[in-house]
Amino acid sequence: MAVTVSDLLSVLRVREGQRHVFSGESLVDGVRRIYGGQLLAQSIMAMGRTVRDAHGLHSMQGYFVHPGDVTKPLRFDVEPVRDGRSFSTRRVVVTQAARVVFMGAASFQAAEGCHERLPATPDVPPPDHMPAEAEFFAREAHLLERRRSHVSTIMQLFERRSEMWRPWLDPGVTAPVNGLWCRLREPCGDDPLLCHAVLAYACDLDLMTTAMRPRGHGTMDRRTRSASLDHAMWFHAPVRPDAWFYYDMTGPCASNNRGLGAGALYQDGRRVGTAMQEGLMRVIEDEAQ
Template identity: 85%
Template sequence: MVSDLLAILRVRETSRQVFTGESLVDGVRRIYGGQLLAQSIMAMGQTVRESHRLHSMQGYFVHPGDVTKRIRFDVQPVRDGRSFSTRRVTVTQEERVVFIGAASFQAAEGDHARLSPMPDVPPPERMPAEADFFAREAHLLEHRRSHVSTIMRLFERRSEMWRPWLDPGAMAPVNGLWCRLREPCGDDPLLCHAVLAYACDLDLMTTAMRPRGHGTMDGRTRSASLDHAMWFHAPARPDAWFYYDMSGPSATNNRGLGMGALYQDGRRIGTAMQEGLMRVIDDEIPRDPAAQTMNQPQ
């Protein structure tokens, strides 16, 4: 399974600065947002000089992607300087835009480094494993298609803050978990950051929405990621344990903002932010085409 993920992240250049890619097929028709983030990083990163390393990216999810269709990544150079390179990417399927993004890359410079220490939390071996916590609800994955099952197969995750998939009740908008890829992914810096972005898409919006009391498998909800931004402060190894500390500072107009800090080896290696949409279908919602494209929670 991990080898399949690494294969689809290595998008292929078919013409100058144009790349194509495929999707993991896991029973969910919609492309997982983290996949589009990771593949966009890989496409943009292949067009900059090797000495320039990714330090930030951001993007908007425009339309739901279809896992059965080929994905096209059109990369546009914005800047190529001695210190920085900037890229834009437009991601389409059959000329329908599904994602737009940008990334900045920088050559190493300076010798000052300050990375905040990670929170004082128990080590992963002292936290409940995801599969163990959800063992009594595992049957839900057979009846409700979800990207959760794919993440569980790809990553080992442990947390003291798991909540039931059904009827968890209102909880504070905080979350934290240990995570690592189940198999080695090598030491390519661009690929490592792409895998990190892949892993970080799943839990931000749901953390922000915890006070509403709906679980991940709640059939009354329709959710989607709207945008995502990440900053990469230091090298990362997603196949080694890293801690993902999350909070949700705001929720309004059915949108929730999630903030995440990533730590490895006791220091902060990255920051992520995402705004997502969660509608409860019992509520009155706008009758417009966009309202009909929302899929099941991720």
Template identity: 85%
Template sequence: MALTVSDLLSVLRVREESRHVFAGDSLVDGVRRIYGGQLLAQSIMAMGRTVRESHGLHSMQGYFVQPGDVFKRIRFDVQPVRDGRSFSTRRVTVTQDERVVFIGAASFQAAEGDHKRLAPMPDAPSPESMPAEADFYACEAHLLERRRSHVATIMRLFERRSEMWRPWLDPSVTAPVNGLWCRLREPCDDDPLLCHAVLAYACDLDLMTTAMRPRGYGTMDRRTRSASLDHAMWFHAPARPDAWFYYDMNGPCATNNRGLGAGALYQDGRRIGTAMQEGLMRATEDESLA
């Protein structure tokens, strides 16, 4: 049965088992390893559930410690670090069978001040004028069966359009820049925390591959092994993941088989978020792996 947006939202709403302890499950999409964006989003939900309603999420960061297993229950242990009048800080340790798979932290702030300055969106064609992801990859769709990938799940849950799609195999060497329009295929509710969690879920996929574009490998290339290492996000304004938002990405540097991706998110013509991620990509032909 194909996964739906309702399935995603249900998985992100982690269950409170006891004070500051939450449990969650994974979307099962044919890939054994848990998608990193899911852990980011669930951690946001767990930490956010322990702060006052008046304090909204403004930043989070985390490290992917070990691969998670989609068939195992996930435990989120939230540690309150600070509860002030203006700010609340939380840490989370995510485990499976007492094995740490992710650690993170988040900061929440009560609304204050009248000054607001949000950078305008760069020039980009409208989403309707750009090729849809499914259309561009129609001739390579069989690769999703040969090499299971979280890409297939993202394509089911989000409509995405871009002028910068690259073939999944043999894409050639390109500059580390990328940009795409994205929106959830079905409505999301009005909970600001859930909206930011869904945004984090969507933004995990493309940062590392953007940084690695100058290496010339495609997403489905069997000669490579990749993994997210860490991820950070800043939320500058409210967001609606079920409305079009533009994700502008670049890869400022790569070294030691690690690539750094930087992303800016825009909605309604203004910047609503910033994302940074470092990821690992090893190629079997690298001398370092001999």
């Protein structure tokens, strides 16, 4: 099912009904379960809409509690925890029909100080020297019809290039290392809050799969069941998700069917963000033993 950047931006702009209570819908892309990055991005927008303009988002974290249903409306209840001169703190609980699907928190800060130390972009080839996602997976494109996946939506919304693509089926055991160039296919404007929300949307997909690479299962492997458990991000500098940024990922550790993914985001030669996520992967064969 085709989705556009306009569809994404419309979904992310949640609507305030009562004070500090927002409503939203989901992208309908053929997958019944809500994509976790959507909940991250919408929560950022809801919490950010309740703070003063001078306070910019610098960190957020959250937990995916229950699978969300794309056919049902979302309610975002934002709690103002603190409104200080320098910092504002918010909590959010996202529900569908009174069932909690996500809960999170975010911190916002007024700009201050002049000291800045941001690591440089890793020494990797530019995006036009790396294989495009659609080109690499052309031989497996039929799998997107057989097993509905949010991968299809990401491919429609973002242009992505990497030297580390691996097949969706039977990729084999590889190191928990990944890296890709990414940019939104159409402009999204210069609203800092929306730009950070779009960045969070893009960053949800690959962290868990990177951490699980040593297990040897591909994204479309029917023997696996996976889900994001939690997600945290830190925003170090302004970013434009409609311009190329590099996402450098590793999977530091795994245990109890959980894998931890860590990602660093770079744009214009410097680090602009950090993301971490823990995800769950169960293998049906393992469960039967």
